[in-house]
Amino acid sequence: MSEQKALVLESKQGRFVVSTRPKPTSVPAGELLVKIKASALNPADWKVQDFGPAYIEKYPAVLGSDIAGDVETVGEGVTGFSKGDRVLCQSFFVNNEYAGFQQYTLVPAEIVAKIPENLSYSQAASVPLGLTTASVGLFSNEPTGLGLDPSFDLNVKHSGPVLVIGASTSVGQFSIQLLRLVKLSPIIAYASAHQFDYLKSLGATEFIDRKQVSFSDLPAAVKKITSEPIKLVYDAFSSAESEQAGYDILADGGTIIVTTGDQIKNKVDGKKVLDVLGSVHPPTNREFGKAQYRNLTKYLQDGTIVPNRTEELPNGLAGIPDGLERLKNNQVSGIKLISLPQETA
Ligand SMILES: NC(=O)c1ccc[n+]([C@@H]2O[C@H](COP(=O)([O-])OP(=O)(O)OC[C@H]3O[C@@H](n4cnc5c(N)ncnc54)[C@H](OP(=O)(O)O)[C@@H]3O)[C@@H](O)[C@H]2O)c1
Structure with a gap:
């Protein structure tokens, strides 16, 4: 053998x-x-x-x-x-x-x-994994995702501000790129300052230094950047503290996408938590995965996704x-x- x-x-x-x-x-x-x-x-x-x-x-x-x-x-x-x-x-x-x-x-x-x-x-x-964890959460249809672009053809336009916690994680980097591609703005990145230039090249527009601003101070720091209601937070870091901070920042009707299970203790009506499964192998995500992989070579070739x-x-x-x-x-x-x-x- x-x-x-x-x-x-x-x-x-x-x-x-x-x-x-x-x-x-x-x-x-x-x-x-x-x-x-x-x-x-x-x-x-x-x-x-x-x-x-x-x-x-x-x-x-x-x-x-x-x-x-x-x-x-x-x-x-x-x-x-x-x-x-x-x-x-x-x-x-x-x-x-x-x-x-x-x-x-x-x-x-x-x-x-x-x-x-x-x-x-x-x-x-x-x-594969970083992109898929971002894309299933953001693009695939409910209940696995938010449904921003289920066919992954990038011909859609959304509006409004979004916060990415753990922006320099692999998942965070792909989330920023996808959010840019569907035109959400501003894209606020919470990460270490030495990553800001790189995250800007991916599409982030505003920055909060995670070494200067604790999770408990994050809601106030975001308010200083925009007075618009935050309807979307992608928490690519996902600790109990980060998820709670992201949840607290959300406006009524908003959604936080989390990557390590829902650890949020203090909840109110009207806000949604989406616990993402970043895999295209299970049947629940397979059709979306097929759409993603059909287009991926082209997107990587022309630099749409890096x-x-x-x-x-x-x-x-x-x-x-x-x-x-x-x-x-x-x-x-x-x-x-x-x-x-x-x-x-
Ligand atoms: N649900 C799923 O299917 C799924 C799939 C993939 C990953 N995950 C989970 O998602 C998380 C991210 O995975 P990954 O592979 O993207 O991670 P990664 O790239 O290995 O994460 C490394 C990054 O973590 C950041 N970080 C460390 N402490 C932080 C803090 N207190 N606040 C914000 N950022 C912090 C660092 O940021 P700086 O450099 O800016 O300091 C570093 O760049 C992990 O917990 C992973 O297990 C879940």
Whole structure:
């Protein structure tokens, strides 16, 4: 049997180790087998190790949500892809065969996009999860999202101010871009000051320094920027404190999108909390995901959507645990950490 290298989480709340596991020998109809050239690290990866969530039913488990690579095998019935195509997609770590921290993965072809020539594999791998968490929350229809642009064709125009908390997170960076593309304005970014110039290049128009303004002072700081009612807050950071601050800022009828579950304690009638699931794999988000991936190559090629800035880690898959430690310890600012699985010793 053909084998591949993988980074596996040995047991619930256990250790990550580089190991070998079977490389899929057959590809289901409608799917692709992809040779992974770049795999992005995400907070979910260290959180799964720390908390051992119930949705991971089998160990050893392979994690990793974002990949870019080359099509190795094309499943029956797939059109539009050939062996050797450079592609990006969201991997799905609830099933080891579909996860990202290994050298080969399966993925349904309908949620894959070709990588345009102007993007490296690492840049491409920085896109799927961050973009999808922003896009499902903002663009997809209720109940999964706010419905700002369900067909993802960017021909819509909305108005009004919006606040992005955790604006320099990967999810925050994509949220700013999508909000700019559907013409919401002003876009107020709450982030560290050293990120302001970069966030401005993505579309943010007003800035609040998170090191100077605490969450409890955030509502007053936003009021100084605009007297217009705030009908939308995207909280890409999402702690109990940040969500409460975002909720308190909302005007009547407004919505806050949160990324780590609804932790808001003090609620009133007339404000909505949308707890986003940033995945295009489940049936609830699949149609939206298909629309997103249909247009994605073009948007990345012409710069309509730009990837995150990236840092490539050494030592292939073995470099991931140190990278996750940096994410967990809040030592990464505005950059996506990338592993190169084919460089695993
Ligand atoms: N629901 C879902 O499906 C889903 C999907 C993806 C992610 N998530 C969650 O969404 C969150 C963001 O994920 P990510 O990958 O985008 O994060 P990330 O890029 O790894 O986040 C790093 C950033 O966090 C920012 N940060 C740290 N402390 C902050 C604070 N007190 N206030 C505001 N920003 C702060 C830092 O900002 P500065 O550099 O400006 O200091 C840094 O740039 C995570 O909790 C993740 O687990 C959920």
